[in-house]
Amino acid sequence: MTDTDQESCHWRRLTPDLVRRIAACAHPNAIAGSLKLTDSETAAALRGSYNVLQLLQRSTGGNEHALSFAEAEWPGHAFVAHWDRPEPWHSLNLFRRWRLLCLAASSGHAASL
Secondary structure (H helix, E strand, O other), X not given: OOHHHXXXXXXXXXXXXXXXXXXXXXXXXXXXXOHHHOOHHHHHHOOOOOOOOOXXXXXXXXXXXXXXXXXXXXXXXXXXXXXXXXXXXXXOOHHXXXXXXXXXXXXXXXXXX
């Protein structure tokens, strides 16, 4: 058995409550974009929460047209998996497309562009 197999076995021994407590200590993007994909037991323990990736840093102004920056914990892999096709872009108006492109640029994650 390799080291990764042993680590996987240890994770699988955690109770659903403990998985939720661990998730509460991490950034929501890390949970939604990675941890929930670990295995079916983890996904079941976190079902109903951590369903949305946060792309935009929270601002205090509340102005939708203000300069926006990407969330520090940019979910690069999940972003690319969703937005790398033309279909999701069709539902966005020009302003939202521009804003999403600016967020991807400010993330520093080249694949997101």
